[in-house]
Amino acid sequence: MVQILKKERKERIKHAALSEFMLKGFLNASMRKIAQNAQISTSNLYNYFNSKEKLFYSITDGVYDIINNLIRDLMRTEKEIGREYFFEQVSNLIAQPIRDLIKNHREEFLLIMEGSQGTKYENFQEELVVVIEKHFTEHLHAIENTETKDLADTFIFHILARNLLEGLLEISRHYINDKWVDYNVQALMKYHVLGMSQFFQ
Amino acid sequence: MVQILKKERKERIKHAALSEFMLKGFLNASMRKIAQNAQISTSNLYNYFNSKEKLFYSITDGVYDIINNLIRDLMRTEKEIGREYFFEQVSNLIAQPIRDLIKNHREEFLLIMEGSQGTKYENFQEELVVVIEKHFTEHLHAIENTETKDLADTFIFHILARNLLEGLLEISRHYINDKWVDYNVQALMKYHVLGMSQFFQ
Amino acid sequence: MVQILKKERKERIKHAALSEFMLKGFLNASMRKIAQNAQISTSNLYNYFNSKEKLFYSITDGVYDIINNLIRDLMRTEKEIGREYFFEQVSNLIAQPIRDLIKNHREEFLLIMEGSQGTKYENFQEELVVVIEKHFTEHLHAIENTETKDLADTFIFHILARNLLEGLLEISRHYINDKWVDYNVQALMKYHVLGMSQFFQ
Amino acid sequence: MVQILKKERKERIKHAALSEFMLKGFLNASMRKIAQNAQISTSNLYNYFNSKEKLFYSITDGVYDIINNLIRDLMRTEKEIGREYFFEQVSNLIAQPIRDLIKNHREEFLLIMEGSQGTKYENFQEELVVVIEKHFTEHLHAIENTETKDLADTFIFHILARNLLEGLLEISRHYINDKWVDYNVQALMKYHVLGMSQFFQ
DNA sequence: AATGAATGAGGCTTCATTCAT
DNA sequence: GATGAATGAAGCCTCATTCAT
Numbered sequence: 001m002v003q004i005l006k007k008e009r010k011e012r013i014k015h016a017a018l019s020e021f022m023l024k025g026f027l028n029a030s031m032r033k034i035a036q037n038a039q040i041s042t043s044n045l046y047n048y049f050n051s052k053e054k055l056f057y058s059i060t061d062g063v064y065d066i067i068n069n070l071i072r073d074l075m076r077t078e079k080e081i082g083r084e085y086f087f088e089q090v091s092n093l094i095a096q097p098i099r100d101l102i103k104n105h106r107e108e109f110l111l112i113m114e115g116s117q118g119t120k121y122e123n124f125q126e127e128l129v130v131v132i133e134k135h136f137t138e139h140l141h142a143i144e145n146t147e148t149k150d151l152a153d154t155f156i157f158h159i160l161a162r163n164l165l166e167g168l169l170e171i172s173r174h175y176i177n178d179k180w181v182d183y184n185v186q187a188l189m190k191y192h193v194l195g196m197s198q199f200f201q
Numbered sequence: 202m203v204q205i206l207k208k209e210r211k212e213r214i215k216h217a218a219l220s221e222f223m224l225k226g227f228l229n230a231s232m233r234k235i236a237q238n239a240q241i242s243t244s245n246l247y248n249y250f251n252s253k254e255k256l257f258y259s260i261t262d263g264v265y266d267i268i269n270n271l272i273r274d275l276m277r278t279e280k281e282i283g284r285e286y287f288f289e290q291v292s293n294l295i296a297q298p299i300r301d302l303i304k305n306h307r308e309e310f311l312l313i314m315e316g317s318q319g320t321k322y323e324n325f326q327e328e329l330v331v332v333i334e335k336h337f338t339e340h341l342h343a344i345e346n347t348e349t350k351d352l353a354d355t356f357i358f359h360i361l362a363r364n365l366l367e368g369l370l371e372i373s374r375h376y377i378n379d380k381w382v383d384y385n386v387q388a389l390m391k392y393h394v395l396g397m398s399q400f401f402q
Numbered sequence: 403m404v405q406i407l408k409k410e411r412k413e414r415i416k417h418a419a420l421s422e423f424m425l426k427g428f429l430n431a432s433m434r435k436i437a438q439n440a441q442i443s444t445s446n447l448y449n450y451f452n453s454k455e456k457l458f459y460s461i462t463d464g465v466y467d468i469i470n471n472l473i474r475d476l477m478r479t480e481k482e483i484g485r486e487y488f489f490e491q492v493s494n495l496i497a498q499p500i501r502d503l504i505k506n507h508r509e510e511f512l513l514i515m516e517g518s519q520g521t522k523y524e525n526f527q528e529e530l531v532v533v534i535e536k537h538f539t540e541h542l543h544a545i546e547n548t549e550t551k552d553l554a555d556t557f558i559f560h561i562l563a564r565n566l567l568e569g570l571l572e573i574s575r576h577y578i579n580d581k582w583v584d585y586n587v588q589a590l591m592k593y594h595v596l597g598m599s600q601f602f603q
Numbered sequence: 604m605v606q607i608l609k610k611e612r613k614e615r616i617k618h619a620a621l622s623e624f625m626l627k628g629f630l631n632a633s634m635r636k637i638a639q640n641a642q643i644s645t646s647n648l649y650n651y652f653n654s655k656e657k658l659f660y661s662i663t664d665g666v667y668d669i670i671n672n673l674i675r676d677l678m679r680t681e682k683e684i685g686r687e688y689f690f691e692q693v694s695n696l697i698a699q700p701i702r703d704l705i706k707n708h709r710e711e712f713l714l715i716m717e718g719s720q721g722t723k724y725e726n727f728q729e730e731l732v733v734v735i736e737k738h739f740t741e742h743l744h745a746i747e748n749t750e751t752k753d754l755a756d757t758f759i760f761h762i763l764a765r766n767l768l769e770g771l772l773e774i775s776r777h778y779i780n781d782k783w784v785d786y787n788v789q790a791l792m793k794y795h796v797l798g799m800s801q802f803f804q
Numbered sequence: 805a806a807t808g809a810a811t812g813a814g815g816c817t818t819c820a821t822t823c824a825t
Numbered sequence: 826g827a828t829g830a831a832t833g834a835a836g837c838c839t840c841a842t843t844c845a846t
Contacts, residue, residue, distance in 0.1 A: 006808065025318075028228050031837060044810050046838065155381075156388045159371050163364040170363050174356065187357045195396035207826080232820060244822080245827050253820065408805080429631050433841060445843080446806050454841065519631070557777065558790045564773050565766040572762050582758075589759045597798035609829065634816060646818085647831050655816070 013038040025115040063108040070097045102181050106172040132161035214239045226316040264309040271298045307373040333362035415440045427517040465510040472499045508574040534563035616641045628718040666711040673700045702788050709775040735764035
């Protein structure tokens with residue numbers, strides 16, 4: 001019974017923290033305000049989480065693992081795909097786990113991507129962009145064609161990688177319902193797949 | 202002569218402030234550090250700018266106007282464009298002033314877009330996205346076609362608007378030289394124009 | 403059986419407390435850390451000891467008594483000693499119990515002497531020095547000689563008393579083994595007895 | 604005029620800080636209490652000294668240099684002394700600068716020796732003891748005699764080195780007046796020179 | 805006996821800003 | 826215009842201790 005109460009309170013704190021972190025970002029979030037919103041004293045807050053950072057990680061560590069696993073899975077399955085209709089297939093493979101991510105963890109996803117300055121995750125967004133970018137250019141390199149090889153060194157793929165990620169973030173930001181997510185993730189994927197296919201004849 | 206000296210000092214302050222604001226954002230920027238970098242006392246800083254906010258605006262108000270004018274101009278000229286080759290024309294019309302913006306004010310541009318949390322400009326980025334989005338959908342509405350009219354209510358254009366803006370921010374973030382900007386702005390525009398033209402046959 | 407367990411736990415706490423007190427001193431020692439090292443909860447710690455001070459005294463009261471008894475014994479036996487070869491005799495009489503003190507309670511000895519700031523023992527060290535000093539000067543007074551009587555009012559005996567005590571502390575601090583203690587206590591005593599005998603012809 | 608006031612206030616702060624540091628040591632000294640005793644607000648205290656450590660160093664850095672110079676000078680002059688009557692000469696050479704140290708900076712001297720735990724000077728006392736000890740043993744090594752060479756590796760010289768230093772600290776602690784210092788430093792030196800001469804025939 | 809929850813005071817420090825000179 | 830002095834609020838965090846269970 002006590003443990004249940006405790007867990008409930010811990011959840012209340014994490015909820016208050018999520019709000020504050022989302023609103024202000026890690027750096028500008030205030031432990032005082034989190035405590036106030038959770039209706040406990042500031043010092044008591046530290047009985048639940050030893051530091052602002054620990055509290056932040058208690059919220060974001062989960063999503064971090066999910067995203068990493070998602071990427072690892074994609075890398076694995078991608079090698080088993082033939083080069084024909086590559087983008088269509090990847091798009092399908094990607095779409096499902098991404099939709100799940102947004103459906104189940106969109107707030108934490110936004111937090112780790114946008115509000116993590118000052119934490120160990122502050123470079124995670126950029127790292128993700130680079131990983132996505134690499135996928136694009138490596139595929140271009142695979143196509144034996146002098147023209148495309150030059151393209152592969154171009155900054156445009158960095159932008160497109162960021163656009164892809166930003167699109168998902170924008171969907172998360174304006175979340176309406178799960179069906180809506182499905183539709184828009186699909187549309188976003190399709191858009192970029194078609195757009196990029198101009199580089200691969 | 203005194204006035205020249207004073208102006209020079211004011212510029213020195215603004216330069217120091219820009220660095221600090223870019224590095225930390227408005228909320229986490231420190232007036233002390235700005236004063237230190239400008240090599241004046243903190244209290245003297247207040248003889249030049251009455252508050253942190255005013256100092257911020259002295260840097261960002263200019264870009265704010267430039268961006269707004271840029272958009273107003275686009276709205277005006279757009280109506281004079283025929284519907285054929287619309288995107289190509291818009292792309293050309295847009296590209297030039299945007300390149301100038303990035304070439305001449307990329308730091309202030311990034312600042313008002315990314316570092317303005319806590320100021321009156323904190324929602325400017327989202328407002329811009331909405332304006333751009335409206336341009337897209339209004340044009341769709343103009344095309345009398347049931348299919349496209351449904352599309353116009355879709356969130357995909359919001360995403361694309363953000364992608365366009367984010368692309369420009371990413372170019373600004375990684376700025377190398379003016380020619381490089383030209384190339385990438387052009388490429389970005391072309392990519393999105395081609396991508397979007399799928400919605401307009 | 404329960405009592406045995408409890409006693410064992412109480413000892414575990416005292417052991418953890420001794421470490422923490424030795425490391426940080428009374429004032430900077432943390433009840434939290436003591437509890438952690440004793441592997442119990444902080445609140446449970448208070449079921450065994452009502453306060454940080456009580457816990458401290460549970461460790462140091464013993465040595466306090468030992469030292470006091472040691473001094474009382476010395477005072478008693480001293481009166482039975484003839485004035486000839488006084489120092490040699492005292493040295494022998496003193497050396498043995500002091501060696502025992504260091505062998506058996508050197509940590510508590512160091513703690514009450516060096517780490518008791520903020521407790522009722524914080525002046526114990528200085529008090530001890532004064533007691534030792536008195537022994538020296540009273541003996542000088544006993545010698546009917548104007549010269550030595552002047553000397554007796556001199557601060558030099560205060561210094562020597564402190565040197566004696568500090569020597570013992572230094573031996574305790576760098577403790578290697580019992581034999582090593584024997585050797586160094588003996589050497590220290592001999593040094594000071596010889597040095598002091600210059601005042602008593 | 605303002606500057607004079609400012610300097611006076613800075614001195615008032617340093618005075619209040621010296622008292623607090625002497626009473627509690629660096630670690631347990633409270634910036635709040637220092638500010639209260641200096642009759643300024645805690646935040647204003649930070650306009651004069653950037654941190655507790657800087658404040659501490661503003662008091663102790665001077666003595667640190669003085670002591671180091673004192674030791675350097677001694678090392679230099681010592682080599683010019685003949686081996687006969689070595690201790691008497693050294694005693695005289697040492698006595699004067701040490702008396703000056705105690706006369707002019709006894710509080711800072713005590714502070715850096717006893718209250719510096721938690722600062723960069725926390726090992727200074729032990730380092731000094733080791734330097735003094737080395738002087739003793741190196742001199743023993745210089746005397747070609749198997750007996751004394753064994754002695755030189757003995758811990759007793761470490762104790763005597765500490766005793767010498769502790770004697771000076773005790774004189775500083777109980778300071779009465781300059782003449783009193785002169786007398787007692789002399790007596791202390793003489794005592795240890797005579798005591799130690801037993802090792803050098 | 806054992807523990808989680810709770811607290812108020814205090815720790816050092818930075819903040820933007822104001823004021824008198 | 827320039828500066829040092831001053832401040833109150835707030836930043837994160839630790840403390841010893843108490844209380845209900």
